[in-house]
Amino acid sequence: MLDFFQDQGSSIQYPRAPVKTIQQLSYLSAKTKVRESKIHGRGLFAIADIAKDEVVAVKGGHIVDRKTLREKITPRLGPVEIQIDDDLFIAPVTSEERELSMLYSNHSCNANLGIRGEITFVAMRDIHAGEELTHDWAVTDDDDYSVQCRCGAPNCRKTITGKDWQRRELQKRYEGYFSAYLARKVAMLDMGSKL
Ligand SMILES: C[S@@+](CC[C@H](N)C(=O)[O-])C[C@H]1O[C@@H](n2cnc3c(N)ncnc32)[C@H](O)[C@@H]1O
Numbered sequence: 749m750l751d752f753f754q755d756q757g758s759s760i761q762y763p764r765a766p767v768k769t770i771q772q773l774s775y776l777s778a779k780t781k782v783r784e785s786k787i788h789g790r791g792l793f794a795i796a797d798i799a800k801d802e803v804v805a806v807k808g809g810h811i812v813d814r815k816t817l818r819e820k821i822t823p824r825l826g827p828v829e830i831q832i833d834d835d836l837f838i839a840p841v842t843s844e845e846r847e848l849s850m851l852y853s854n855h856s857c858n859a860n861l862g863i864r865g866e867i868t869f870v871a872m873r874d875i876h877a878g879e880e881l882t883h884d885w886a887v888t889d890d891d892d893y894s895v896q897c898r899c900g901a902p903n904c905r906k907t908i909t910g911k912d913w914q915r916r917e918l919q920k921r922y923e924g925y926f927s928a929y930l931a932r933k934v935a936m937l938d939m940g941s942k943l
Pocket residue numbers: 785787788789790791827828829852853854855856896897898899
């Protein structure tokens with residue numbers, strides 16, 4: 749709907765220029781702040797205590813397949829996505845949307861965030877103000893990459909891969925906090941091993 753304003757001493761009404769509002773695509777709890785991280789670039793930090801299972805962030809964006817992500821999005825915007833199924837990712841698609849969608853959660857092998865559903869990041873334990881908020885990519889990813897980890901945690905795996913969700917020790921550690929599509933895969937493996 750058009751908004752109007754009236755010049756003082758005049759009866760003429762002029763249409764006000766539409767104001768472009770910036771609409772966030774993702775949700776970040778008011779208890780979080782993005783700032784420089786020792787792990788990599790910018791990271792997400794707790795600025796107040798967060799209770800176990802509290803919602804910390806919800807990823808927003810467009811749903812795209814792997815081919816679109818690799819060919820059209822990553823080359824322009826860098827790593828901006830969260831995997832939500834075998835061939836589906838949620839990501840911004842334009843440079844204007846990038847900042848509105850980024851969560852800035854770095855990977856840690858000693859993560860304090862897990863996933864509820866596919867896009868909701870929750871605290872896996874009580875978190876104190878000042879801690880960096882991280883998730884282990886093992887809870888979201890089923891992919892073919894292998895990268896050197898710089899999380900610095902005492903239990904750092906050093907090399908993290910897109911198949912880490914298959915590691916038994918991680919399946920136990922992150923039980924209840926895997927993305928739903930991975931939780932289903934873990935359950936299928938469990939069923940297979942019991943047959
Ligand atoms: C979605 S970004 C996270 C935010 C990023 N720190 C930034 O400033 O844009 C994911 C990227 O951060 C880097 N990263 C995050 N955690 C890392 C880790 N533990 N070891 C090495 N690189 C990491 C990798 O380059 C990865 O592709």
